[in-house]
């Protein structure tokens with residue numbers, strides 16, 4: 001290991017997330033913003049850029065080409081979401097609310113919290129994700145303006161609504177089961 005960060009390969013083509021995310025938006029976000037966090041994290045190990053690298057890695061990994069039909073989780077994760085949020089719809093509503101209400105730049109994440117063996121939704125300011133000491137992120141949504149401005153201008157709610165079609169529940173389920 002050379003102790004460096006690298007831009008991860010995307011598991012899909014740059015135009016594969018359309019219409020959720022255009023090729024132009026994804027290219028800018030991935031090749032410019034994500035790359036810049038990587039370059040800076042490799043220069044000096046300040047938490048800001050390291051957080052930016054890790055969160056973007058998680059984000060690209062939990063996206064997929066958007067589905068036409070309804071996109072729902074299954075298996076153990078589906079049951080865990082019902083146990084901790086009453087229903088899948090309620091979870092979606094709470095997660096969307098957290099994403100819409102985040103002030104300024106940041107992320108919204110689904111965490112698995114070990115102490116109580118439960119799933120939690122949390123907001124992450126900027127890239128500073130040290131909010132639950134005993135928790136692991138299993139799903140993230142980037143709500144920095146750089147994530148959606150090309151496609152949605154200032155309409156963050158529209159971007160969040162489109163995100164649910166392009167969320168890879170398979171990946172989130174895998175992360176959940178690997179804990």
Ligand SMILES: [Fe+2]
Pocket residue numbers: 029033056142144146147
């Ligand atoms: Fe981003």
